[in-house]
Amino acid sequence: MSYSFKLGILAAAVMAAAPMAHAYEAGDFIGRLGAATVAPNASSDEIAGGRVDVDNDTQLGLTATYMLTNQIGVGILAATPFKHDIKGDGALSAAGKLAETKHLPPTVTLQYFPMPSGSKFQPYVGAGLNYTTFFDEKTAGILKGKNIRLDDSFGLAGELGADYMVTDKVGVNAAVWYVDIDTEAQIEGFDAFDVSIDPWVYMVGVSYKF
Template sequence: MKVMKANALIKLVAVTAALVAASGAQAQSAGQWTLKAGVNKLTPKVESGNVTAPALPNSKADISGDTEPILVVTYGITDNISVETALGLPYKHEIFGADAIAGTGKLGEVQALPPTLFAQYRFFDPKSMVRPYVGAGLTYAWFRKTTGSGALTALTNVGGPPTTFEIDNKFTGTAQLGVAVNFSERWFADLGVTKTWLKTKVHFSSGQTQDMKLDPVGVNFGIGYKF
């Protein structure tokens, strides 16, 4: 699944909103819990700083995306306002050299857990078949199980011990845009896109540091059940 551009998603929401029709389906309403199982593709939009000296000039990095299963829990505070969070496995990202060190291959691996609590506004009446929604959330970006490669050691600490690294954990904000479609009294499908604004810093055991702007975009799809 490719990451959708923001304008494409806005068009999708506009089209689905135009198709809204009243039905007997029970869309999320006040006091109702929903549970959604699906997958989320998380793709960092990397703007890399340089590894500090001693290092080759313009030593930058890029980070791969990953797709993992998620379980999303939502509670309706009112007919239009809800809170939501997701449970899932850590995202596994590979780190590669970029710019002046683009040919060095994989430099390391890291696992990331981004738990987020969203406050959402869901448009239209609870009995509408199609309900677009927007959300704003607080994310804690937690990085774990970092592993450096031989290529990383060769770039940062030639002749020395293997280079390890850590990435600063951060609280940050996330925006959300999506649409839910009810196809029976209890079951629904949901498509959502999130954008997180994340700046952090990498600390190498060899003494160098590197500023990283990650700004990951998530695209998720799932099937849900209303309790």
């Protein structure tokens, strides 16, 4: 028996005895940190002959997944507070900024990971619920000094994302969500009106498996 043949048998035996390296498996906790952008697809009821629009904002995004099985996980989306300018649209375009608000959009989803647990590339899809709370609302421009309030929102959410494990613990992540956010705005001196924000949320960051 040649020396090289003996080495080959020894290497095969070691590989057979070694446990398979799993990218994700039941019981894993994956935390992610990155830049998250909320891009509203806004529309509203008519107010003062026009409508309102909501601009984008980028903040620190925080997400996490707990793997219930090798392919099913529970995901959570959180972030530092997003701040949005509310601007005139249509006949109110010339009015510019009308108000501003901050919001937090915690979202919980049930996620499906179709790839085998040993794959370094782990795409996933998810669906769940969002709760958005608005705070620090302030009027500006031609509405400055008037009181404003935005009601909190419950809605459905869907997501599509992917992790790629660079090492056994560290990876990169990209994800996108579509969130149903509807609120009723109440501005002093005007009738209450509905605003659909319905944003796309984009996030790119790093992941760490615990």
